[in-house]
Amino acid sequence: MELRTYIIRRLVLLIPVLFGVTLLIFGLLQLFDPVERAALYVKDVRQFSEVGAIIERYGLDQPVWIQYGNWINEIFHGNFGWSKVVAMPVLDAIVNFLPATLELAIFATPLIIFGGIFLGSKAAAHKDRTVDHATRVGAIIGWSLPTFWLGLILLMVFYGFFRGFLPPERLSTDVSILVHSDVFTRYTRMNVIDAILNGNGRVLGDALRHLILPVITLTVVNLAFIMRLMRSSMLESLGRGYILTARAKGLDENSVVNKHARRNALIPVLTVSGYIFAAIVNGVVITETIFNYKGLGWWAWQSAINLDVPSILAFALFNGVLFVLTNLVVDLLYARIDPRVRLGAQVT
């Protein structure tokens, strides 16, 4: 099947799933009373005095399907409600907090993927030797570590013991004042990138110092997962006939492992990258909570403990849509990398 037809077909198939996603979110919404649900339609803090009128206007005491129609209509007009924890509309909050989370993900994702692939193939190439046993034990422990606990222990050592060496939050107070002043232009709102663009070494150093611990926390658990997967996939690949052929024709071991075995072993790792995306998002909520790192995850946590319904539902919806799109991209990449996969062959 041609690539464009395939993409169009997949996008069409997304519609029922996205419809279901909104239904599920809306179903959750029905567990709240009308006053709480009215917060979804508020665009401005002043409107809270008119909750009765909002209930009336959006028919929150009307049958469910009418409410659903109204809600979807608002969503399509870009109104996701009012986020009370940060006192701004939900959409603004997402735009506001996204750069911080992206910054975290930009550093953690390559570490997770390349680190996991590298360590996993090392372990497989040296099966049952010290490297293998060490990475295996490391992976199982890493996989069992509670992320939130790891983060706190890291803080205890690097913030407590080393006298504020690697602190929580995004920036130190003085640097934060500098960043928000006129001399510093915030192009992307990602501190590291902005610091480079502004040529400001002090901000760069401070931003990196604040990123190290969250990135480690986010990386360890997921790295362990990729590593294990890569190991077993690599072992399978090393047992194949083409490896025997490659060795028989006298290729040096490095080429055999790095080119022939590893490339084929990468395919299962690619198939779980959608899962990795979900795991990073999960991890982001916990990591940002521990380090008071004010990104999307921190905002979601604040919303959750303050029972801020519109925010938490918008966050779930946002992630649901993003996750579905990620899976689409993964499928496309999959077909691109593995020529044996024909587009559309497995689509149901």
Place this chain on the structure above:
Amino acid sequence: MTGLGFILYQLRRNPLSIIGITIILIFIVIAIFAPVIAPPPEGHINHYMIPRYGYSPTPKPPDAEHRFGTTQGQYDIFYGVIWGTRSAFYVGLVVIGSVLVIGIVLGSLAGYFGGIVDEVIMRITDIFLAFPPLILAMAITVALGPSLNSVILALIIVSWPVYTRLVRGDILSVREEDYVEATRGIGSSHARIILRHILPNSIYPTLVMASLDIGAVVLSAAALSFLGLGAPEGYADWGQMIQFARNWIVGLPGNPFAYWYTVTIPGLFILFFVLGWNLLGDAFRDILDPRLGKR
């Protein structure tokens, strides 16, 4: 089909799985004998609530009376981690038990009947799988009101689709076997075919692997508790105890690890609990994976 004896033999050969089994057994003993190991004080009504010794927020270090010290709000850490073992097993067993029942029922229906039934069930799982699990679980616990039971329900809601799909896959793999066809030929009912012939021949590996997911379930539940969405304050729950410890990770001047016990001890309990199940799961995965077995 791998025999039980063979599995036991393989398990015994693997030192990591022995460690895993030992850890799990220790936790089972702790859970059963919780009232003996950490007896509730006189007149303490709800044994799952950690007894408090005063109301001072500052944790107190371990001494003869409080073996692991007290955490923020003077909750006894030793009592909390011991009774927290029971909470962990409770959450893990209820969640895994429920999702297995749901998974087996819906998975069998989808896999066996196929067609429209299959299509409907699978599209519903698609919707649930369209969310990062912890995010959906957070939204559900917020919607239901934070409590331990909300956490359990939320974890059931986010994990049933995975097990339904696994069981469906198992059913599909044996649905067209000759013995199933033969049973159908002699006029067995659908229920009989599924219960007596298909399920016993297909789902044991899934059952074993699923039951070892207890560790992962407990980890997720602890994360939700840590975020403040779990059990009520003072309930014996590991995740919540780590939440109590959050404010005490930076010690006193000159003694940076002054409050180490508040965060370290409950964390180690979670780590070892999950580790036990994961070690066992890892060993089982190797045994049940036919591609790795012969090497």
